[in-house]
Amino acid sequence: MDGRVLGLNGVTVRRGGGHLLDGVDWSVLEGERWVILGPNGAGKTTLLNVASSQTYPTAGGVEILGERLGGVDVFELRPLIGYAGASVSSRIEEDTPVLDLVLSAAYGYLGRFREEYGVPDYGRARALLGHWGVGDLADRSFHTLSEGERKRVLIARALMSDPELLLLDEPAAGLDLGGREDLVRRMGKLAMSDVAPALVVVSHHVEEIPPGFTHGLLLREGRVVKAGPLGEVMTAEYLSETFGLPLKIERDGDRWTARAI
Numbered sequence: 001m002d003g004r005v006l007g008l009n010g011v012t013v014r015r016g017g018g019h020l021l022d023g024v025d026w027s028v029l030e031g032e033r034w035v036i037l038g039p040n041g042a043g044k045t046t047l048l049n050v051a052s053s054q055t056y057p058t059a060g061g062v063e064i065l066g067e068r069l070g071g072v073d074v075f076e077l078r079p080l081i082g083y084a085g086a087s088v089s090s091r092i093e094e095d096t097p098v099l100d101l102v103l104s105a106a107y108g109y110l111g112r113f114r115e116e117y118g119v120p121d122y123g124r125a126r127a128l129l130g131h132w133g134v135g136d137l138a139d140r141s142f143h144t145l146s147e148g149e150r151k152r153v154l155i156a157r158a159l160m161s162d163p164e165l166l167l168l169d170e171p172a173a174g175l176d177l178g179g180r181e182d183l184v185r186r187m188g189k190l191a192m193s194d195v196a197p198a199l200v201v202v203s204h205h206v207e208e209i210p211p212g213f214t215h216g217l218l219l220r221e222g223r224v225v226k227a228g229p230l231g232e233v234m235t236a237e238y239l240s241e242t243f244g245l246p247l248k249i250e251r252d253g254d255r256w257t258a259r260a261i
């Protein structure tokens, strides 16, 4: 795999006569923690869908965990990729217990059918829920949870198969300030762990970049404005261009803030 977890080369996705992504080049190496930032409609979710092998590009090449998309059985690849986002929540059936949702991720399912699980599977699922602060919710139905609780359950689920690449689409969307800060802190702990997979998190807000994140990709209208180490990417110039308004960016330790000027 050569240390490269993800490689996109000139990736273009066209739908309905428009470009969702336009010539995107991007590499993610083992150990890197990336944030993808951009305004509504920039193509962030589309990029994550390509990276998770859910969307095939119209043009360009994609390599995921050393395998070329189009030349590999994606059903063998997908268990190695953890994914959490709104598209997962919306497919979960009513009354699905939280524990079953996490357990069944080992098979890529969204709830239990007839498959059998052993004691270690239960142990891992409960440990992950506990680690993300939702261990006492294991027997609740997923749809009865608050937004913040759901987000944490979905991250625990995404980690169940011990993935080599973890993709989180707007994990802090819809959370109140306390919920956001709690999640950012937990993601920061994951980011700083040596055994964590390569991480890619999509966000609209620089305030949501967790400590320990190393790289950023700025996207506007399907094109990369700038990608690279966070210190090079997080400038007023690049972020203003990305969001289409003049911004002031400040760094306080390992956190960032932005406001219009």
Ligand SMILES: Nc1ncnc2c1ncn2[C@@H]1O[C@H](COP(=O)(O)OP(=O)(O)OP(=O)(O)O)[C@@H](O)[C@H]1O
Residues within 6 Å of the ligand: 015, 016, 018, 019, 020, 038, 039, 040, 041, 042, 043, 044, 045, 046, 047, 204
């Ligand atoms: N199947 C489709 N056909 C046509 N246009 C599409 C399709 N899917 C997405 N789009 C458009 O592509 C653009 C990029 O969508 P995408 O969801 O990737 O953006 P995003 O950056 O994740 O946006 P947001 O921050 O609002 O979630 C949007 O303008 C969207 O309307």
